[in-house]
Amino acid sequence: MNDLPASTRPVHEGLFQSDPPGLLGTRCDDCSQHAFPRATTCPYCGSERVTDVALSASGTLRGWTTVTTAPPGYGGAVPYGFGIVELPEGLRVITRLATPDQRFTYGLPVRLQIVALHDAEDGTTIETWEFAP
Amino acid sequence: MSVDVEIAGIGIHPFGRFEGRTVTDMGVSAVRAALAEAGVGRGGFQAAFCGTAYAGVAAGHKVLGALALTGIPIVDIEAGCASGAAALQLAAGAIRAGQHDCVLVFGMEKMPKGIIRSSFFEPWREEAGLAATPAYFALRAQRLLRESGLTPDDLARVVVKNRRHGVHNPNAMFRKEVTAEEVLGSRLVCDPLRLFMLCSPNEGAAAVVLRRAAGSSAGRVTLASAVLRSHLPGSVLGEATPLSGIDDSAIPPPSTLAARDAYEEAGIGPDDVDVVECQDTDAARELLAWEELGLCARGEQRSVLDAGDAALGGRRPVNPSGGLLSKGEPLGASGLGQVVELVEQLRGIAGPRQVEGARTGLAHTVGRGANASVTILTRS
Numbered sequence: 001m002n003d004l005p006a007s008t009r010p011v012h013e014g015l016f017q018s019d020p021p022g023l024l025g026t027r028c029d030d031c032s033q034h035a036f037p038r039a040t041t042c043p044y045c046g047s048e049r050v051t052d053v054a055l056s057a058s059g060t061l062r063g064w065t066t067v068t069t070a071p072p073g074y075g076g077a078v079p080y081g082f083g084i085v086e087l088p089e090g091l092r093v094i095t096r097l098a099t100p101d102q103r104f105t106y107g108l109p110v111r112l113q114i115v116a117l118h119d120a121e122d123g124t125t126i127e128t129w130e131f132a133p
Numbered sequence: 134m135s136v137d138v139e140i141a142g143i144g145i146h147p148f149g150r151f152e153g154r155t156v157t158d159m160g161v162s163a164v165r166a167a168l169a170e171a172g173v174g175r176g177g178f179q180a181a182f183c184g185t186a187y188a189g190v191a192a193g194h195k196v197l198g199a200l201a202l203t204g205i206p207i208v209d210i211e212a213g214c215a216s217g218a219a220a221l222q223l224a225a226g227a228i229r230a231g232q233h234d235c236v237l238v239f240g241m242e243k244m245p246k247g248i249i250r251s252s253f254f255e256p257w258r259e260e261a262g263l264a265a266t267p268a269y270f271a272l273r274a275q276r277l278l279r280e281s282g283l284t285p286d287d288l289a290r291v292v293v294k295n296r297r298h299g300v301h302n303p304n305a306m307f308r309k310e311v312t313a314e315e316v317l318g319s320r321l322v323c324d325p326l327r328l329f330m331l332c333s334p335n336e337g338a339a340a341v342v343l344r345r346a347a348g349s350s351a352g353r354v355t356l357a358s359a360v361l362r363s364h365l366p367g368s369v370l371g372e373a374t375p376l377s378g379i380d381d382s383a384i385p386p387p388s389t390l391a392a393r394d395a396y397e398e399a400g401i402g403p404d405d406v407d408v409v410e411c412q413d414t415d416a417a418r419e420l421l422a423w424e425e426l427g428l429c430a431r432g433e434q435r436s437v438l439d440a441g442d443a444a445l446g447g448r449r450p451v452n453p454s455g456g457l458l459s460k461g462e463p464l465g466a467s468g469l470g471q472v473v474e475l476v477e478q479l480r481g482i483a484g485p486r487q488v489e490g491a492r493t494g495l496a497h498t499v500g501r502g503a504n505a506s507v508t509i510l511t512r513s
Binding site for chain 1: 325370
């Protein structure tokens with residue numbers, strides 16, 4: 001029906017949703033632990049009984065740093081923030097953070113947002129997630 | 134009665150950058166030296182284990198092929214930064230089990246400059262900026278500083294110590310002392326880690342010949358234990374570099390697991406160790422290793438630094454070789470490089486780096502996987 005290329009696409013399918021914004025994970029039916037990214041087995045107990053869930057978009061900052069040199073294979077701009085956010089589900093996620101910010105403190109409330117990472121060769125904007133104060 | 138395994142020979146190709154020299158060339162150099170010292174040639178050893186992460190398919194076969202020493206089983210082993218130590222552990226096990234009398238163990242690497250690229254990370258994870266290994270190190274360092282009261286000044290002191298040791302190591306890449314001011318003034322890579330606080334991936338090789346010990350012999354260096362462990366599920370900040378985890382303060386890290394097993398197997402405790410070579414991928418990593426290996430309690434690092442206990446001439450020197458901060462880190466070779474250093478220390482031939490009267494040494498690696506190794510050597 002519509003041959004126009006999508007104007008945006010995620011850096012990888014199945015990691016996050018945009019509306020409402022949130023990471024996509026799994027909850028184990030046996031041990032109740034949450035995991036990210038989605039997996040067919042629970043990385044905490046090995047159970048195959050896992051249920052797909054959307055994870056909370058708000059969390060708590062548990063660690064932060066700034067990446068100043070582009071690591072191999074990276075598609076975006078430097079510098080960028082990098083850290084750990086704890087979600088209410090009891091899960092700590094390694095994540096990109098909004099532009100390095102002096103306000104970053106241990107325990108700071110942060111919220112997930114979907115942002116442009118870079119433009120692909122065909123003009124498509126590649127999106128990823130990050131957390132921001 | 135368990136079988137004693139002795140170190141019959143050691144060999145090392147210097148760690149650094151060697152334009153025009155292949156990883157096979159470096160492996161040949163280290164293997165030839167170790168076999169010569171052990172007095173072992175074709176027919177004298179029954180298996181070879183080669184640790185390497187980046188040298189590719191049948192890398193160990195190429196080395197022994199160049200020396201016309203093939204025909205025996207040759208096994209290439211990848212266990213991240215613990216690859217060489219994993220090879221050692223398998224070789225020792227084969228001798229203790231009675232499968233072989235003499236086994237060659239070697240490790241080698243030729244790595245590109247800069248941040249290590251690893252097939253461990255999916256392409257999208259690299260593209261999204263989530264494969265930044267030094268950033269993981271930085272988060273771990275930040276946590277250590279927050280929880281222990283240590284400061285970036287303390288990180289600089291570790292670098293100053295190891296680089297001072299490295300001055301006397303002809304096999305190290307960096308042989309120039311640095312001051313704390315220079316360390317704290319070097320480029321910020323990932324706060325709180327600065328360039329001089331991070332080791333450089335580089336090139337090199339090391340080899341060890343293990344042999345079933347017969348009778349007793351004064352001065353002989355034997356393997357008291359060689360342990361490899363991986364991480365338990367859950368930690369978000371370990372060398373396993375997961376994308377998520379849980380609050381991990383109650384989960385013993387793989388280095389602690391390996392240390393416990395190694396002390397038990399050797400029948401000793403941390404207080405019996407005279408000299409240590411530990412993983413100092415970054416300066417905070419070494420301070421964390423001290424507590425993981427039971428060398429000090431959490432939060433005691435500053436008093437150890439103040440007392441000079443971990444420096445040459447101190448109570449129990451750590452990284453007299455200069456550590457990875459001086460030598461650089463050729464992944465597959467680094468663990469065996471530590472063993473070569475400890476054997477020289479226990480033989481009393483380490484020259485200006487000598488830890489006086491050293492009889493028991495401990496080597497520790499930890500890295501991708503996660504894999505952690507602890508090797509304990511003793512001199513009879």
